[in-house]
Amino acid sequence: MNINLVEYFDSTVSLFPNKLALVDSSSKLNFREVQQKAKIISYKISNNYVLFNLPIAIFLPKSNDSIVSFIATLYSGNCYAPLDTKNPIDRIKSILNVLKPLCILTNSEYEEKLKQCNLEFDIINIDTIESKDIKIDDLNYKNCIDTDPAYIIHTSGSTGIPKGVVISHRSIFDYIHWAIETFNITEKEVIGNQAPFIFDNSTLDIYLMIFTGATLNLIPEQLYMFPAKLLEYINTNQINFIFWVPSVLITVANLNLLNTLKIPSLKKVLFAGEVMSAKYLNYWISNLDNSVLFANLYGPTEITVDCTYYIVERDFKDDEVLPVGKPCRNTDILILNEENNLCKKGEHGELCVRGSSLALGYWNNFEKTNSVFTQNPLNNSFPEKIYRTGDIVFLNDQTEIIFVGRRDFQIKHLGYRIELGEIEHAILIVFNSIIPCVLYDSNKKKIVLIYESETEISVSEFRLKLSTNLSKYMMPTEYIRTDKLPKSISGKIDRNGLKELFL
Amino acid sequence: MDEKIISILNETRPEFDFSKSNNFITEGLLDSFDILTIVNSLDENFNISIDGLDILPENFSSVDSIKKLLIKNNVSL
Numbered sequence: 001m002n003i004n005l006v007e008y009f010d011s012t013v014s015l016f017p018n019k020l021a022l023v024d025s026s027s028k029l030n031f032r033e034v035q036q037k038a039k040i041i042s043y044k045i046s047n048n049y050v051l052f053n054l055p056i057a058i059f060l061p062k063s064n065d066s067i068v069s070f071i072a073t074l075y076s077g078n079c080y081a082p083l084d085t086k087n088p089i090d091r092i093k094s095i096l097n098v099l100k101p102l103c104i105l106t107n108s109e110y111e112e113k114l115k116q117c118n119l120e121f122d123i124i125n126i127d128t129i130e131s132k133d134i135k136i137d138d139l140n141y142k143n144c145i146d147t148d149p150a151y152i153i154h155t156s157g158s159t160g161i162p163k164g165v166v167i168s169h170r171s172i173f174d175y176i177h178w179a180i181e182t183f184n185i186t187e188k189e190v191i192g193n194q195a196p197f198i199f200d201n202s203t204l205d206i207y208l209m210i211f212t213g214a215t216l217n218l219i220p221e222q223l224y225m226f227p228a229k230l231l232e233y234i235n236t237n238q239i240n241f242i243f244w245v246p247s248v249l250i251t252v253a254n255l256n257l258l259n260t261l262k263i264p265s266l267k268k269v270l271f272a273g274e275v276m277s278a279k280y281l282n283y284w285i286s287n288l289d290n291s292v293l294f295a296n297l298y299g300p301t302e303i304t305v306d307c308t309y310y311i312v313e314r315d316f317k318d319d320e321v322l323p324v325g326k327p328c329r330n331t332d333i334l335i336l337n338e339e340n341n342l343c344k345k346g347e348h349g350e351l352c353v354r355g356s357s358l359a360l361g362y363w364n365n366f367e368k369t370n371s372v373f374t375q376n377p378l379n380n381s382f383p384e385k386i387y388r389t390g391d392i393v394f395l396n397d398q399t400e401i402i403f404v405g406r407r408d409f410q411i412k413h414l415g416y417r418i419e420l421g422e423i424e425h426a427i428l429i430v431f432n433s434i435i436p437c438v439l440y441d442s443n444k445k446k447i448v449l450i451y452e453s454e455t456e457i458s459v460s461e462f463r464l465k466l467s468t469n470l471s472k473y474m475m476p477t478e479y480i481r482t483d484k485l486p487k488s489i490s491g492k493i494d495r496n497g498l499k500e501l502f503l
Numbered sequence: 504m505d506e507k508i509i510s511i512l513n514e515t516r517p518e519f520d521f522s523k524s525n526n527f528i529t530e531g532l533l534d535s536f537d538i539l540t541i542v543n544s545l546d547e548n549f550n551i552s553i554d555g556l557d558i559l560p561e562n563f564s565s566v567d568s569i570k571k572l573l574i575k576n577n578v579s580l
Contacts, residue, residue: 025551048552222528225535228556255555414536460517474538 003146005169006074006139009210016187016213022064024218025235029064033214034056037068040131041105042075042139044124049102052077052140055152055164055363057082057101057121059092059110062197062218067206069105069126070151077140078102079149082197085110089117090469095154095162096121098364115148146170152363153200155301156418156474157411160425164363173269174356175209178329182309183268185241187213190265192239194219194248199415200301201273204243209461214241227252231261233319243297245415247445248275253280254269258287272297272306273402273415278316285312298324300401301417302372302387303356308330308401323400324393331355333401334386335393340377341396348404351393352376359387375411389475409495411440416473423447423474430465431457437485437493438476441503449476451499452485483485504580508569511544521566528560538563545569551576 002008016365017032031036045056058074058080060066066082073080081099083092096119097106103122122208150169155163179185185208193216195201209216217237223230231252233239249271252258269284269292277294299306310325327333329386332354335343343349354376361369376384392404409420420438425448427436435452449462459479466475480502488494508526519532527533533541541563542553553576563574572578 125552222560223533225528225533225538225556226560228558229560252555255558257555260556459514463514477540494557 001167002173004074004141004144005150005172005207005210006141008070008173009071009074010323012210012213013356017102019187019213020215020334021209021213022067022216022218022337024062024064025220027064029068034064034068034071038075039139040127040129041069041072041124044129045072045076045078045103046140048122050222051102052143053148054102055081055099055149057081057083057096057099057104058197059085059104059106059114060126061085061110062193062221064218065107065126066197067216067218068205071210073105074150075139075141077142079143079151079166081152081154084196084471085113087471088467088469089113090164090470093119094160095164098161099164099218100364107271107464111312121138129187144169146173147360149360150172151179151203151300152346156410156422157368157417158419158421160422162422163365163368165301166360167203167301167304168198168360171357171359172203172207174303174330175203175306175328176211178210178331179204179208181329182311183270183321185212185214186229187435189214189241189268190237190239191216192219192234192237193217193241194224195415199273200305201243201245201415203305204270204299206243209419224248225253228257228261231257231263234266238265241270242264242266242268243270243272245273246280247269247274247414249276249284250280253283255371256283256319258284264289266292268293268295270295270297272299274412276322277318278320278322281312281316281322282316282318283354296322296324300387300388300391302359303331303355307353307355307357308333310400321402323396323398324403325400328357331357334376334378335395335401337375342378345395345399346481350407351389351391353389354384354386358385371400372488411442411447413440413445414473416471417446418474423470423476424448426466426470426474427451429469431462435485435493437495439495439503440497441478443503446478448475448478448480448503450480450482450485450502452483453481454483456481504570504574504578505566507548508545508566508573511548511555512552512566515540515544515546524565526564528564531565541569545573549578561569 013031013035021031037314070080108127112368136220146169149166152164157163193205203491298308308324310323334352335349337349350406377388390407423438439448486494486497
């Protein structure tokens with residue numbers, strides 16, 4: 001039995017050494033080349049540091065180099081934490097200060113941006129590593145066991161500081177084995193990647209390649225600006241498998257592109273990250289061949305990408321809700337009501353997860369970890385953790401799980417998970433004389449800022465100043481000034497009242 | 504029409520000076536969020552519906568190219 005992700009990668013390399021592994025806009029690499037490049041970087045890491053099982057931050061744009069760096073990190077016996085090169089410097093700093101990585105892997109182009117941050121962490125520029133005289137058999141990963149961390153992905157935090165979710169090797173095997181079996185994945189798959197690597201949906205794309213020998217094509221991000229070009233790219237590269245966020249599928253449907261541009265190579269269409277409406281799914285189904293598989297996946301980062309799935313096998317009316325389905329193999333879902341008892345069919349409750357998929361916790365944050373990774377309330381006999389997602393769901397008559405909404409102020413926008421509180425914190429840092437309230441208009445898919453202020457602030461001024469500390473996808477798109485924000489009896493801002501007034 | 508286009512561009516990306524750019528796409532002034540925002544704003548402001556097949560780099564590379572796209576959509580100067 002393999003106990004380490006590197007062992008899976010090594011066996012794939014020995015089965016398919018010359019098969020195409022990675023494609024990006026500037027290079028193509030076969031499995032042996034990926035392995036060689038990764039080992040060279042890994043040797044450099046192991047040569048510099050004796051310690052292992054620590055995070056290494058990866059500061060690279062989406063590219064073959066970033067995947068090679070992930071694998072190199074695993075070879076060195078450490079875990080990787082992808083950073084968003086498009087993030088404002090302040091957000092990157094706040095992540096690094098909590099992460100305290102062993103070092104940061106980057107390339108010549110991005111080394112400068114990092115140096116401007118004046119960080120106290122070592123930087124390794126992968127473009128300048130000398131490949132001669134290395135002994136690449138002596139790599140640290142052999143000391144790791146399956147419960148050791150493999151990656152750390154950061155999600156939005158309501159207190160303004162992102163949280164690093166730590167995922168083990170074992171959780172990734174557990175997830176990928178389910179995916180290979182459920183969707184019949186082989187080395188013949190050509191995967192068209194959309195998810196940025198800071199978003200854990202990319203785990204499926206990356207590890208299907210690593211486990212099966214499938215080809216992973218990193219579709220140039222620029223093509224998502226021009227959906228017609230994106231469909232052309234699918235054709236020319238013969239992509240047959242995609243796992244995308246619904247917003248991209250919805251854009252293609254809204255522009256009615258599949259009517260004129262056919263994509264016959266595509267055989268499997270998976271989506272997750274936000275609610276997919278049946279209306280747009282129906283558009284895709286009616287414009288692709290009958291044999292194409294469509295699946296709705298669901299799960300938060302804390303349980304390793306997905307914990308439930310629904311393979312579309314019956315017709316849905318445009319206004320019907322798609323189920324998130326049933327638990328993935330080796331995952332158990334508990335729907336708990338306020339009294340911590342299992343919900344009956346139809347009764348709304350919080351979706352909680354039990355299984356090998358559970359994250360190890362939040363990096364350097366025991367308090368937050370203990371608040372959501374809690375003892376299973378149905379088990380009084382031995383310690384057993386569940387993850388409380390904060391998502392409200394129910395079981396329908398067919399025993400399928402239906403997603404209802406959130407218990408708190410977390411939203412999904414363009415596939416990204418965002419705490420409205422993080423946006424409000426960022427606004428207060430640059431505009432300290434206003435009182436902000438950020439709402440999400442789920443119909444129009446807009447982040448709306450309503451602010452209490454005596455004077456009007458221009459949209460340009462908001463966007464200009466917020467671009468220094470807020471990710472692009474968190475930027476409000478509508479700005480409304482008010483003299484006084486309404487308060488509820490408890491003294492808090494009356495969000496529901498505001499929604500009725502303005503949205 | 505030029506003024507309206509420039510004000511839509513400025514509201515989307517206030518940090519850039521679009522008048523100094525030769526090509527908004529190749530110079531990286533706009534990304535996929537921006538293109539969709541701009542298409543929506545153009546649709547709303549000029550009461551048109553831009554065809555998905557026209558959402559191409561060459562139609563969003565400059566104020567002039569956006570203007571040509573509007574004219575194609577029967578917007579009068």
